Amino acid sequence: MIKSGVDLRGIQPQMAIAYTIAAIVFWEQAGSACWITSATDSIHGANSLHPKGLALDLRTKHLRSEQVHPVFMALKMALGEQFDTVLEDDHIHLEFDPKEA
Secondary structure (H helix, E strand, O other), X not given: OEOOOOOOOOOOHHHHHHHHHXXXXXXXXXXXXXXXXXXXXXXXXXXXXXXXXXXXXXXXXXXXXXXXXXXXXXXXXXXXXXXXXXXXOOEEEXXXXXXXX
16 A cells, blocks of 8 residues: 555665565554555655665554554564664654675
8 A cells, every 4th residue: 555645756676575575564463554655755864765765664553552563573574684674653664775794
């Protein structure tokens, strides 16, 4: 699911894979759809990977409070080390940011 106004132009293939995994995790952990609330749109911090198409924000406000952390932890595990998965106040931030070995 994509929130109205979200711009996906320039999104990188890694983020399509991440969203596919996230949709499965949201459904398995919370019985809920996974909503993209930001991609290459909006204003983000100076070091943000959103403008490069390497980050997505996923809505959490539609989840019950006890569902948020299990969804976050399952998503973090499912995406692995090449993705940074960050639980923010009102969303989960995903970015493809592999670290050098």
